Amino acid sequence: MLLNFFKYQGTGNDFVMIDNRKEFFPKENVGLVSFLCDRRFGIGADGLILLENDEDTDFKMVYYNSDGRQGTMCGNGGRCIVAFAHYLGVVDQNTSFMAVDGLHNATIANGIVSLEMQNVGEIKEKSNSLFLNTGSPHHVQLVDGLKDFDVRKEGAKLRYGLYGEKGSNINFVDQTAEDTFNVRTYERGVEDETFSCGTGVTAVALAMYHSGKTNRDLVKIVTPGGNLQVKFRSNANGYDQIWLTGPAKLVFKGEINVES
Numbered sequence: 001m002l003l004n005f006f007k008y009q010g011t012g013n014d015f016v017m018i019d020n021r022k023e024f025f026p027k028e029n030v031g032l033v034s035f036l037c038d039r040r041f042g043i044g045a046d047g048l049i050l051l052e053n054d055e056d057t058d059f060k061m062v063y064y065n066s067d068g069r070q071g072t073m074c075g076n077g078g079r080c081i082v083a084f085a086h087y088l089g090v091v092d093q094n095t096s097f098m099a100v101d102g103l104h105n106a107t108i109a110n111g112i113v114s115l116e117m118q119n120v121g122e123i124k125e126k127s128n129s130l131f132l133n134t135g136s137p138h139h140v141q142l143v144d145g146l147k148d149f150d151v152r153k154e155g156a157k158l159r160y161g162l163y164g165e166k167g168s169n170i171n172f173v174d175q176t177a178e179d180t181f182n183v184r185t186y187e188r189g190v191e192d193e194t195f196s197c198g199t200g201v202t203a204v205a206l207a208m209y210h211s212g213k214t215n216r217d218l219v220k221i222v223t224p225g226g227n228l229q230v231k232f233r234s235n236a237n238g239y240d241q242i243w244l245t246g247p248a249k250l251v252f253k254g255e256i257n258v259e260s
């Protein structure tokens, strides 16, 4: 059987997109999803996303990590699915859609997507790191020499060692200006460094503000795959009006032979 797909990337975090409004995709087939994400035998991606109908919003986002399992929220994937929905004519410039962590508002203009993230409450402070949930769990740690840091090795150590079977995504950070941070992320479910992680850079911006490293509510993030911005409002309970902004692009589309 030939399966139609679209390939998107948001600051180098790449996704196979499938229009599943007709509900044909076998959603519990872990092997199929990991095959489609495989960079040698399949299309190649950090994750796979289904665009589905939703009763109350413009569409529903169903996200899988490249290991084939459904993941928690994906910020870059959320931005890419807005670009995909716009391409399909499902949405215009403003949209709201449903994801695993709830409702998201978003806007798209000239290939730049801004995505509103869920409010964040507690930020846990540990000895040399912070931990928070921005739709997905994130460990945030400042390091020296980020450029040459072994993100895969050190990320895997913390992902399993500190957070057990359930794990966490692990972000390593270097501050380069009052409002600017370089970030490299080890992603759970990909089990490797990715070029960028949307929920991860959101976590970094909030964690850096929380720990006093910056007093800006608009933080610039540089990832190996490109630049993102995170804007937010601090309130008595944590943070709200959190917006993640950056490019999201269609790379190619095609059809792939899937054994049936």
Ligand SMILES: N[C@@H](CCC[C@H](N)C(=O)O)C(=O)O
Residues within 6 Å of the ligand: 013, 065, 070, 071, 072, 073, 074, 075, 076, 077, 136, 137, 168, 169, 187, 188, 189, 190, 194, 196, 197, 198, 199, 200
């Ligand atoms: N790449 C994503 C993060 C995806 C979630 C993560 N891998 C998990 O399931 O924990 C992003 O852009 O946020």
